[in-house]
Amino acid sequence: MANNKANTLNNRYNHQIEQLKYKMRYQTQYVDVIKEKLDQKRIKELKKMGQSHQKELYALELETLSDLSYLEIFEAPLIKKLDEKLVWQQRAIAQSLKRGLSKNPSAKEELLAKAQLQKDLALKKNNEKKELVHQKFSARSKTEIQLRGSLIAYEAEKARLNKLHEEKNQALLLENEKIIAEQKSKTDISNKQLKEKIESIVKQKSTLNITDTQHEMNDDVILSLRDLTMKFGGLVAVDHLSFDVKAGEVFGLIGPNGAGKTTVFNCITQFYKATSGTVIYKDRNLDNVLLNDFKVHNVIKEGIVRTFQNVELIWELSILDNLLVGAHTLYHTNFFSHLVHTRRYKREEEILRARAIKILTDLDLILYKDWYPLGLPYGILKLVELARTLMTNPRLIILDEPAAGLNDIETEKLVHTIRKIQKDYKCTIFLVEHDMDLVMEICDTICAISFGKKLAIGTPKEIQSNKLVQEAYLGGE
Amino acid sequence: MENKKTSQLTLLNRFQSFTKHPFFGIFLAAFVMILIQVLGNSGILKPSAVDILANIWIYMIVGLGFTLLLGYAGLASLGTAGFIGVGSYVIGFVFNQMGMNFFVAFILGVVLAIILGTIVGFISLRIEGMYLAIITLGLSEILVEVFKFWTPVTGGVNGVQIARPEFFGKVLEREEVYFILVFFMVVVMISVVNIIASPTGRAMLSIKNSTSAAQAMGISVLKYRLMTFVISTVIAVIGGMLYMTYNRATTPNMWSIALSLNILAAVVIGGSKSIWGVGLGSLLIFGLDQLVLKRIEFFQVYGNASFILNGALIILVVMFYPGGIIRMFKDLSNFTKKQINGIIRSYKEYRYGKQ
Numbered sequence: 001m002a003n004n005k006a007n008t009l010n011n012r013y014n015h016q017i018e019q020l021k022y023k024m025r026y027q028t029q030y031v032d033v034i035k036e037k038l039d040q041k042r043i044k045e046l047k048k049m050g051q052s053h054q055k056e057l058y059a060l061e062l063e064t065l066s067d068l069s070y071l072e073i074f075e076a077p078l079i080k081k082l083d084e085k086l087v088w089q090q091r092a093i094a095q096s097l098k099r100g101l102s103k104n105p106s107a108k109e110e111l112l113a114k115a116q117l118q119k120d121l122a123l124k125k126n127n128e129k130k131e132l133v134h135q136k137f138s139a140r141s142k143t144e145i146q147l148r149g150s151l152i153a154y155e156a157e158k159a160r161l162n163k164l165h166e167e168k169n170q171a172l173l174l175e176n177e178k179i180i181a182e183q184k185s186k187t188d189i190s191n192k193q194l195k196e197k198i199e200s201i202v203k204q205k206s207t208l209n210i211t212d213t214q215h216e217m218n219d220d221v222i223l224s225l226r227d228l229t230m231k232f233g234g235l236v237a238v239d240h241l242s243f244d245v246k247a248g249e250v251f252g253l254i255g256p257n258g259a260g261k262t263t264v265f266n267c268i269t270q271f272y273k274a275t276s277g278t279v280i281y282k283d284r285n286l287d288n289v290l291l292n293d294f295k296v297h298n299v300i301k302e303g304i305v306r307t308f309q310n311v312e313l314i315w316e317l318s319i320l321d322n323l324l325v326g327a328h329t330l331y332h333t334n335f336f337s338h339l340v341h342t343r344r345y346k347r348e349e350e351i352l353r354a355r356a357i358k359i360l361t362d363l364d365l366i367l368y369k370d371w372y373p374l375g376l377p378y379g380i381l382k383l384v385e386l387a388r389t390l391m392t393n394p395r396l397i398i399l400d401e402p403a404a405g406l407n408d409i410e411t412e413k414l415v416h417t418i419r420k421i422q423k424d425y426k427c428t429i430f431l432v433e434h435d436m437d438l439v440m441e442i443c444d445t446i447c448a449i450s451f452g453k454k455l456a457i458g459t460p461k462e463i464q465s466n467k468l469v470q471e472a473y474l475g476g477e
Numbered sequence: 478m479e480n481k482k483t484s485q486l487t488l489l490n491r492f493q494s495f496t497k498h499p500f501f502g503i504f505l506a507a508f509v510m511i512l513i514q515v516l517g518n519s520g521i522l523k524p525s526a527v528d529i530l531a532n533i534w535i536y537m538i539v540g541l542g543f544t545l546l547l548g549y550a551g552l553a554s555l556g557t558a559g560f561i562g563v564g565s566y567v568i569g570f571v572f573n574q575m576g577m578n579f580f581v582a583f584i585l586g587v588v589l590a591i592i593l594g595t596i597v598g599f600i601s602l603r604i605e606g607m608y609l610a611i612i613t614l615g616l617s618e619i620l621v622e623v624f625k626f627w628t629p630v631t632g633g634v635n636g637v638q639i640a641r642p643e644f645f646g647k648v649l650e651r652e653e654v655y656f657i658l659v660f661f662m663v664v665v666m667i668s669v670v671n672i673i674a675s676p677t678g679r680a681m682l683s684i685k686n687s688t689s690a691a692q693a694m695g696i697s698v699l700k701y702r703l704m705t706f707v708i709s710t711v712i713a714v715i716g717g718m719l720y721m722t723y724n725r726a727t728t729p730n731m732w733s734i735a736l737s738l739n740i741l742a743a744v745v746i747g748g749s750k751s752i753w754g755v756g757l758g759s760l761l762i763f764g765l766d767q768l769v770l771k772r773i774e775f776f777q778v779y780g781n782a783s784f785i786l787n788g789a790l791i792i793l794v795v796m797f798y799p800g801g802i803i804r805m806f807k808d809l810s811n812f813t814k815k816q817i818n819g820i821i822r823s824y825k826e827y828r829y830g831k832q
Contacts, residue, residue: 088829091829091830092828092829094830095827095828095829095830098830269693271689271692295697296692296693297691297692297694297695297696297697297698298695299693299695300693300694300695301695305693305694306693308689308690308693312687312689312690312693313686313687313690314679314682314683314686314687314690315686316682316685316686316750317679317682317683317686321679324676324679325676325679325680325683325691325694325696326694328676328679328680328694328695328696329694329695331676335677335704338671338672338675338676338677338678339668339671339672339675340668340671341671341674341675345675388694392695
């Protein structure tokens with residue numbers, strides 16, 4: 001009884017520590033968001049300034065052009081346009097002649113003469129226009145000295161404007177730095193306070209001294225199944241299964257069809273409640289928790305995320321929004337701030353959006369940011385589902401047949417991505433797969449099961465040479 | 478001089494960016510609604526037409542709550558009319574028995590709505606789809622029976638009538654109530670738009686699309702189903718209260734299944750995932766009949782023929798535009814663009830011959 005009370009107190013402290021840590025993370029992340037925002041603002045302002053300067057420069061630049069290039073730049077396009085127009089006119093005349101001939105073949109000569117007249121007229125008009133254009137531009141003529149003078153003026157003006165631009169840039173940078181430093185000092189102070197609070201809570205927690213011999217695990221183990229049994233009526237899907245998953249490794253679960261692999265997954269993530277046996281997990285505070293007591297939607301809060309055998313994305317949301325659904329538990333604002341879009345909610349959304357974009361760029365999916373999942377290739381959808389799991393900074397990712405339905409190239413990319421995730425995000429990966437090449441390639445430890453019972457556990461080589469496993473796959477004798 | 482020019486430019490830019498903001502359309506809609514009242518006052522529009530439009534706006538408010546339920550959480554309910562009825566009777570009861578007190582009525586109505594919504598929400602955890610629709614229909618019919626037979630409060634079959642509502646000692650004219658209605662419309666529209674674009678809206682959509690994915694991502698199905706039902710019921714009750722303050726009379730017969738079906742039809746026809754679709758749908762379902770068809774002789778003689786038209790409309794939309802008529806506009810603009818390009822091409826061929 002006393003132990004129970006201590007446990008609840010312990011849970012409460014853990015919850016408080018989590019909340020405070022979240023607050024600290026949130027504040028530090030917000031500084032980055034502000035930095036980026038200010039940078040964008042700076043670039044925008046500079047661009048605006050540059051555009052207005054450019055207009056002034058253009059007028060001066062015109063003066064520096066020599067007569068020949070002036071003609072080339074301004075007269076030649078007009079002449080070309082006129083030429084094109086003439087071609088169109090001639091085509092129209094030819095077409096009308098063709099039509100007239102097919103309608104009235106007897107008056108051939110008359111029509112030909114008319115067409116010739118029209119052609120001549122068009123040519124004449126065109127030439128007149130060309131003459132006009134030429135006159136307009138030939139009025140301008142400059143001596144070499146004039147040109148040199150205007151060039152010097154242009155260069156001087158350019159240098160002056162560039163200097164202005166640079167000055168403005170520096171001023172803006174300084175201003176931004178000031179704002180960021182202010183924000184940083186603010187967050188530093190509040191983070192210090194939060195740290196103190198956390199320390200005091202940890203002190204209180206250490207006085208509790210919970211003695212819990214039942215759920216003890218080795219230090220390097222993150223997940224441990226003990227005598228897990230799942231029965232559906234008379235059918236025993238999982239039969240007294242027990243194994244340990246070490247932190248930081250890629251753990252594979254293999255077995256023939258119907259061996260109960262997915263059932264094991266569902267028992268771990270509490271989609272099914274196990275008939276008997278326990279699932280023990282080491283949470284962020286390195287306490288051992290009993291996953292059997294958790295509700296389905298609370299498992300993710302402990303850092304366990306799963307994917308599904310057939311892709312379960314939200315079809316009516318874009319890829320980016322799908323990732324934000326994955327971050328649902330990270331939102332600490334309540335419904336009423338969602339109703340009126342308070343500033344706090346907007347900040348939270350910005351931070352999480354930035355994180356989603358970072359993950360998408362990491363996995364080379366940024367191209368599909370605003371796409372809807374419907375119609376995208378299966379390989380990309382699988383990767384998006386993987387990306388979605390990363391949103392909550394998970395410690396254990398559970399993949400249910402990640403390579404099902406993928407072609408060779410996509411599988412290769414998947415292997416690459418899983419390796420990358422394991423290295424960069426420092427998670428443990430636990431997967432079920434039928435593709436033996438993939439399993440043997442990436443797994444550190446493999447557990448083989450058949451009809452819910454454990455056959456063997458060990459490194460890929462050991463599993464390959466195990467007789468029981470060979471029998472289960474290829475049949476006995 | 479230059480300064481003035483740049484300031485004008487930034488104002489223009491600001492306006493342009495505001496036109497892209499989702500609230501721009503809402504304020505535009507409110508402006509149009511107010512314009513209708515002004516036109517009615519100046520005699521250009523008939524007062525009866527303004528009345529009909531005001532009632533359509535009320536059903537549109539209710540429909541906005543219903544989109545969250547149907548389009549976002551994927552829950553079909555046929556109990557909407559009963560909840561609107563509750564709102565109207567709350568106003569009637571509070572005004573007749575406790576004096577003109579808007580605040581008491583509002584709080585009582587919202588509390589009742591939360592209770593009703595929670596009940597239906599709990600039911601929805603066990604039952605889905607068509608069966609949920611049938612159960613909510615039953616609940617709505619129970620409410621109608623309560624309206625009929627709880628005479629001391631609801632006035633029985635004859636219903637309840639109230640005097641002109643008073644607000645801080647001022648008797649409100651019908652036009653002034655209309656402005657209250659427009660205010661509530663703007664509030665409800667903004668709330669719905671905000672909810673849709675927030676984690677709450679995304680959670681609703683994920684429950685509709687895949688319950689298991691939603692649970693794996695930490696979304697509690699219980700919480701969000703309850704929440705959706707409560708929001709939708711609160712909006713329906715607010716719609717009922719607005720109905721009562723505007724029309725000042727309510728009878729049990731009005732809140733039967735026909736109204737629930739009409740609201741469902743309005744949302745489905747317009748487009749169950751867009752607030753503008755709801756507006757369009759309610760205009761079609763409630764307005765087409767009363768504003769347009771009543772002036773045609775055939776429909777005056779055979780009054781029920783408009784129901785046939787509505788039915789045909791629903792069939793056509795569900796068959797060809799499952800996303801609602803609002804989708805049709807997009808397709809229509811694409812189609813016209815294509816046609817115009819084709820015409821230009823064929824003219825060029827005629828004039829200049831093939832290349």
